[in-house]
Amino acid sequence: MKHFWRLLPLSFILLLSGCGAENMSALNPQGPVAEMQFSLIALSLYIMIFVLFVVFAIYIFVLIKFRERPGDTHIPKQVHGNRTLEIVWTTIPIILLLMLAVPNVMDTFTLANTEIEQEEAEIEEENGEENGDDAPGSVSDQEAITIEVNAHQFWWEFEYKDYEFTAGQDMYIPTDTQVNIELISDDVQHSFWVPALAGKQDNVPGITNEMWLEAPEEGVYNGKCAELCGASHWLMEFKVVAVDQGTFDDWVDGMTEPPEESIEPTNEVAADGREVFEDSCISCHAVGDEGGQQGPDLTNYGERQVLAGYLDHEDEKLEAWLRDTEEYKPDNEMPSFSEDEIDDEEMDALIEYMNSLKVLEED
């Protein structure tokens, strides 16, 4: 039993894990990384509750027993100390801390090891051969994928290194697959945090940091920037979308080679929208291979969870955002478009076009 403490009753914390959004709580871990961190949180909390209990018990006893009572004028005995007691309350905390330090050091190394799945699989394979059967283990069969996460003020860019394409804002990952994350930044320091899947690591300019995560269940997990990065720091959110391997493969195909509709729409309104897009947007935003990289890739905009990182995915919201980006995300780089630049008709066409940008087959 390698992680025996994980079997400790977690009732106290489980009580709390009911609070908050399900896909965004460190107390409601959804993958092996967040689970490992959660069990360390739980272990440390139990040890600390024990400490609190001891201190509070002595404290309350002392305050009641030795309070000054009316008419009491005795002078207490002036005790200078007690060596045995000093040794006791030096040794016991050291033991408690060792109980915490050892698993922590082990987990710190595990979390830094992006080849962990591969190594575990090899070990499993060896054991399997010895036992003469290949029992399905907890280790996923899929090879790890690597995503480079480039954080910008105030949006997220995901480069899928194994497939050579870039996605913005929504990070699709296949379930049950180790996802190695490389963190970089071109402007200021940010921090990549998906509480339900994994603790954070920082996107530091000039440095590439590594971490990994894995999601066993399909779902949409909230991600956030956790390092102060400017006025719209609090709005710098993203989503991790975990889908099954088949859907993920479809998505990768769509992102690599977007549907014809996205480049040359047959729908007339959308075709007009495409023209507006080519006039006003394409220098910063890409659809497929075409377009600049200054802003988020829009190849799958129609399937985004939210727009601008946090607004509901509605036509009115999109128009409001395009008309006044500063209002919705102060200090962001994107210009606003007045009615002189994009009139209402063109705006409707643009929105129609953008909503049509989808890479997954409709069910």
Place this chain on the structure above:
Amino acid sequence: MSTAQTGSKNVIWDWLTTVDHKKIGILYLAGGAFFFVLGGIEAILMRIQLMFPEFTFLGAQTFNELLTMHGTTMIFLAAMPLLFGFMNFIIPLQIGARDVAFPFLNALGFWLFLFGGLLLNVSWFTGGAPDAGWTAYVPLSSESAGQGLDYYLLGLQVSGLGTLIGGINFLVTVINMRAPGMSMMRMPLFTWSSFVASMLILFAFPALTIGLLLLMLERLFGGQFFAVDFGGNVIIWQHLFWIFGHPEVYILILPAFGIFSEVIPTFAKKRLFGYSAMVFATLIIGFLGFMVWAHHMFTVGMGPVANAIFAVATMAIAVPTGIKIFNWLLTLWGGRIRFTTANLWALGFIPSFVMGGVTGVMLAVSAANYQFHDTYFVVAHFHYVIIGGVVFGLFAGAYFWWPKMFGYRLNETMGKWFFWLFLIGFHLTFFVQHFLGLLGMQRRVASYLEGQGFGDMNFVSTMGAFLMSIAFIIFLISIFTSKKNTENVNDPWDGRSLEWTTTSPPLHYNYPQTPLVRGLDAFWLEKYEGDGRMKAAEPLGDIHMPNPTILPIVISLGLTIASFGFIYLVYWLIFVGLGITFGAMFIRSVKEDHGHHIPVDEIKRDLEEG
């Protein structure tokens, strides 16, 4: 021999030129209290903004300026100066000295702090305060628009110089100025812990000075220390900042520990349990304080080896801290505990601080820290240790030493209202923040989205903050309404150390005759095993005291003027400012000033009146 310096021309001139450690102590307290109120107002504004999801009481930019200034103000301009106030007033009294070792430097330190603090706050009126957090991480700080960050750099540089000077002064004072018989291991714990904190200042502040200097060169003169495109490295700033920043936490908490170590024995009427263990625990905390700075940086990618080492080193600090907690509990054990307001703050400190301490150990768990880091869990943790530790210590010290400093006792009834309301408000504000952090609320956010489930707890937190403000207003009122309580102020609590042997407030020269110290808790010893009076270590005679001088304020003013020159790159202003500073230093160097003597007749007259 120059003699009798008679009363100064007027009160204001007297305070501007004073080199008396007691008056400088009071100046520190007044200056620190001013900035404490300022930082408190900033906190309340932020809490109002966070009361409801997506609330628009403040803009995001203003919020970032407030969070930066709240942190900077509370650490550099409130907590530390307030502690310096007590250290200045009490340490010379506790060691039986008539002043600090360098009275001139003492005044200089105060004026530098005050001018630096004011300089920093001028930024509010000149186009925006600094907005990159009190930690001012590059490149956010190096690329921050406007002059806000320049005010931060120069303001902290000037006030930091004052702190460094003050720290050196206390070190020399404690080493050299102790009365006969006051060996190191007979010093009261407040003096001891202030001494260790001063050592930390001596070694920690230079790291800040260098960091600020590099960032100043980067922002004002095109330096490229942190510019990645030119081969710079942004992590260097974080290391420099935290090599200073972590010991800074102990610079704050150790003197507060010292205050509790005075208050608890006094009101338990028992000698401090395990005195020498307490001294060594203080020294070990001070030493380990320099070994753990990188635990603020677990997520910047130092790698598992560094993370593991700093995690274990950080956990180790829990051991000496635990020793202190248990020694305080055992001091209370078997005592006769009086629940005065001063002692209530000390007793409220123990559970509050232990709660902050255990979350500190949780944060030290590096792998779990990836979840805690930069969330409200951290915000909750450091407010538990800084308010539950340092601020409670300051309030305990205020109620404890107020009669000594001002000659009247603060109203106990109002004090108890103050304590209970503040204690409840404090836990209301910060306890829920632990959970906010774990549920996904990152720190330094100007607001939070609806539907993420943070609304209720933030509302509770804001209510707690209001309660703390109301409590503090009660305290401010009680300062002015308690002035009648002037009876029994020399030794109101049955004190144990030397400061309680003087008049309240103490004479200008503290001790007519330097006392002879015959053991730990010198005054208690004389009261309960002697005749209740300190033995004199010298015959009654003339007393040599330093002269007041206006030069410290001139030196500080010059640096402030030069700072404006740097901020706006007006070169002649830099030269004018530095000219004033160096000119005043030159005058100080060449002008002979041997101080003055208080004639023995005057001392006798004081004694008869007293």
